[in-house]
Amino acid sequence: MSFTEEQKIKRIHAIKGIILSRWFLILGLALVGVVQRIAGVGVSSLTVMRLMVLVILPMLYNISFSFYIHRSPQKLRDRTLHLLSFSQVLVDQLMVTALIYYTGGIESINFFIYFFPLLSATILFSEIEIVMLSLVTMTMYIGLIVFEFQGFIAHYARYHHDPHLYQNIEATVLNTMTIALSFMVLSILAIFVNRIIRDRELQITIERDKVRSILNSLEDGIIMMDTQQHILSMNPPAMYMLQLYDDALKSELHKKNFAKKFHSLIDAILDQPQAKRLGHDIAVGGGDIVTYIQVDSIPIYNLSGSILSWVKVLRDVTREKELDQMKSDFISVAAHQLRTPLSSLKWFFQIMSDGDIGPVNAKQKELLDQAFAKNNQVIEIINNLLDISEMEEGRTEYQFIEDHVVDLVEDVVKSAAVDAERKKIHIELNTPAELLPPIEMDKQKLRMAIQNLVDNAVKYSPNDSTISIRIHQPDGQQLIAITDQGIGIPKKEQAKIFTKFYRATNAKQQESSGSGLGLYIVRHIIQKHRGRIWFESEPRRGTTFYISLPVSKKYHR
Ligand code: ADP
Numbered sequence: 001m002s003f004t005e006e007q008k009i010k011r012i013h014a015i016k017g018i019i020l021s022r023w024f025l026i027l028g029l030a031l032v033g034v035v036q037r038i039a040g041v042g043v044s045s046l047t048v049m050r051l052m053v054l055v056i057l058p059m060l061y062n063i064s065f066s067f068y069i070h071r072s073p074q075k076l077r078d079r080t081l082h083l084l085s086f087s088q089v090l091v092d093q094l095m096v097t098a099l100i101y102y103t104g105g106i107e108s109i110n111f112f113i114y115f116f117p118l119l120s121a122t123i124l125f126s127e128i129e130i131v132m133l134s135l136v137t138m139t140m141y142i143g144l145i146v147f148e149f150q151g152f153i154a155h156y157a158r159y160h161h162d163p164h165l166y167q168n169i170e171a172t173v174l175n176t177m178t179i180a181l182s183f184m185v186l187s188i189l190a191i192f193v194n195r196i197i198r199d200r201e202l203q204i205t206i207e208r209d210k211v212r213s214i215l216n217s218l219e220d221g222i223i224m225m226d227t228q229q230h231i232l233s234m235n236p237p238a239m240y241m242l243q244l245y246d247d248a249l250k251s252e253l254h255k256k257n258f259a260k261k262f263h264s265l266i267d268a269i270l271d272q273p274q275a276k277r278l279g280h281d282i283a284v285g286g287g288d289i290v291t292y293i294q295v296d297s298i299p300i301y302n303l304s305g306s307i308l309s310w311v312k313v314l315r316d317v318t319r320e321k322e323l324d325q326m327k328s329d330f331i332s333v334a335a336h337q338l339r340t341p342l343s344s345l346k347w348f349f350q351i352m353s354d355g356d357i358g359p360v361n362a363k364q365k366e367l368l369d370q371a372f373a374k375n376n377q378v379i380e381i382i383n384n385l386l387d388i389s390e391m392e393e394g395r396t397e398y399q400f401i402e403d404h405v406v407d408l409v410e411d412v413v414k415s416a417a418v419d420a421e422r423k424k425i426h427i428e429l430n431t432p433a434e435l436l437p438p439i440e441m442d443k444q445k446l447r448m449a450i451q452n453l454v455d456n457a458v459k460y461s462p463n464d465s466t467i468s469i470r471i472h473q474p475d476g477q478q479l480i481a482i483t484d485q486g487i488g489i490p491k492k493e494q495a496k497i498f499t500k501f502y503r504a505t506n507a508k509q510q511e512s513s514g515s516g517l518g519l520y521i522v523r524h525i526i527q528k529h530r531g532r533i534w535f536e537s538e539p540r541r542g543t544t545f546y547i548s549l550p551v552s553k554k555y556h557r
Contacts, residue, residue: 002078011081011124015069018088018120022062025116029099030055045156050102058095061087085124089133092117097140104158105148106166106175111141115186122190123197130194134187141183142176221293221314227307229253229270241265241284241293241314261285268295269312275299281317291318328389335382335389342382346375377513384517388500391524398445398528402438405478405549406431406471408447413469416454423463427454430470437555439478441529449525452518453482453545459511460543461486477531477548488539497535498523506539 003011033051046054068076068084096117100108114137121133147153148166155166165171212233215222221238225231231251234244242262244250253266265282279295296313351357353368360368390396413427420427457467465485472479489497493504503516526533530550537543 003081008076008078008081011085012069012076014123015065015084015088018123019062019065019069022058022092022116025113026055026058026062029113045104045158046102054095054099054102058092061091088124089117089121090136092120093133093137093140097144100141101144101153102156105155106145106172107158111179114141114183118186118190122194125194127191127194130187130190134183134190138180138183141179145172145176221312223269223312223314225269225310225312227272227309229272232309238312238314241291241316265293265295269314271297272299272307272310273297281321291316292321293317324392328392331385332389335385339379339382339386342375342379346372346379349375381515381517384515384521387521388517391521396445396528398442400440400442402552403441403443404436404438405441405446405480406436408441408443409450409469409471409480412447412451412454415451416458419455419458420467423458423461425458425461425463425465425467427458427467427469430468432472436471436473436478437551439529439549439551441549442525445525446529449522450480450482450547452522453547456518457482457484457486457543457545459514460484460507473551476551478551480547480549481544482546483542483544485542488541488543489535489537490539494535494537498533 030051033046033055037048037051065084065088068080093114096110096113099113100110103110118130118134118137121130125133144153145166148155149169149172157166215233215235218235219237221241222233222235223231223238224233229252231253234250239245239250242253242258242265244258253270255263255266258266261284265284268279268282276299277297279297281292281294284291284293294315294317296315298311298313299307300309300311302308349368349372352360353365353372355365387396409429409431413429416427454467454469461467461484467482467484470479470481470483487506487510489504490506493502496502497504498519499516500520501516503514507514523533526547526549532548533546535543535545
């Protein structure tokens with residue numbers, strides 16, 4: 001039978017295990033022998049010389065097994081491996097028989113050490129081979145006893161005072177039968193154990209093949225890696241993305257084996273962050289042909305909670321990027337083209353409404369004012385769209401200065417006062433008694449973000465309600481909480497609320513104006529401030545939006 005690469009590795013692994021256990025067995029037997037000698041109760045037939053032979057010989061063959069098995073698997077031929085496997089069992093059987101012979105033959109109790117070669121056979125061989133090897137054991141043992149009985153070989157007495165047991169026919173027959181029977185039972189047991197091991201192996205192989213075929217059929221690249229950055233497996237799409245066509249280079253990803261354009265991708269693959277991280281897009285290539293690969297890092301934890309290995313998911317996002325770019329370009333061009341005529345319209349409505357080009361009656365003025373407001377809304381949406389395309393292309397410039405959040409929020413509250421008063425909404429501002437340290441901010445952008453949240457709170461609150469804004473600094477972060485008693489956000493829609501253009505169903509029913517762009521921009525601004533934004537909301541009861549912003553270390557209390 002010839003071995004597959006995988007069977008070979010498994011077999012080598014098993015033999016290494018047997019060699020290691022054999023060292024323990026030899027050491028144990030040597031110790032027992034020495035202790036017995038020292039205590040003066042040793043088996044009379046086991047002279048120092050014989051003891052040494054029985055210890056040194058197994059040591060020698062164990063060393064030579066070690067030597068062969070530690071050669072590289074490629075060099076180890078199938079025949080050598082078969083030979084090595086069988087000799088693992090056969091030499092041990094011979095050695096144990098010799099041990100029994102020198103420690104009293106039929107009187108010896110060392111026959112139990114036959115369990116060792118039997119166990120090795122269970123690990124290494126098929127059922128039929130196990131049966132054959134236990135028959136060999138039985139033959140060796142019975143042969144030894146019968147040879148001694150017949151006087152073909154000398155008998156070494158175990159005890160000084162009972163030299164005749166080996167010539168006792170009754171003892172010889174009884175002992176050999178009992179021991180032969182126990183070998184039979186043991187080998188049946190070994191066959192069962194062997195079957196269980198093989199079944200488990202088969203199950204594992206089936207599971208592994210299933211996982212492998214799933215991984216291979218995915219479009220995303222999947223790389224499994226241990227914590228030492230050794231690659232455990234890599235599916236074909238991952239190899240394709242790395243243009244890796246040589247299997248031998250798969251187990252370790254060394255930059256030196258790759259063209260320069262792959263270096264940042266390899267860095268991202270080998271990176272092992274503290275926890276799960278969704279990657280950013282990495283450009284591979286140059287000139288006209290650039291592909292963008294997103295690398296997500298997912299840790300696999302063991303039961304005790306420490307990281308066991310990593311799964312890296314590589315996604316080609318080039319097409320998405322191109323579409324995004326086309327969308328942004330379109331929005332940017334369309335928006336610029338629309339903004340100028342709409343801005344002119346705004347002033348026409350204003351001039352007409354003010355009566356500058358002739359008198360207007362009350363009804364006409366009302367319609368002109370409505371047209372002015374609607375026109376303003378459209379201009380606002382266009383401005384938002386332009387802001388977003390600037391943001392997404394990374395063209396937005398941030399100018400950070402140190403300033404006080406409280407002053408900024410007070411300012412925002414003042415400018416929201418007119419709309420709030422119209423709905424008889426009371427805005428209360430709770431700030432701590434002591435002065436909070438300043439934080440790094442782009443004042444204009446942060447103001448815009450907070451203004452948006454307060455405007456939303458007013459917009460989605462009923463008349464005669466209260467909006468409370470609280471600012472405090474729990475730990476290294478300044479926290480702004482804006483709580484309203486408004487319509488809330490339906491639970492099912494909460495996950496989508498920061499998505500571009502998304503408006504919740506209840507918001508659309510109650511308030512027709514609105515673009516669903518505000519929160520998207522707000523989140524972007526907060527993230528640029530290294531902050532976080534989230535909310536808690538109960539439909540029909542109200543919503544609290546939270547913003548936390550980092551305070552620079554020098555002000556930490
Ligand atoms: P807009 O308010 O223009 O619709 P936003 O991006 O500011 O867009 O908000 C997105 C959606 O989030 C809103 O349409 C609304 O459904 C929901 N929302 C935001 N703030 C609140 C709030 N304070 N109360 C209830 N719903 C809110």
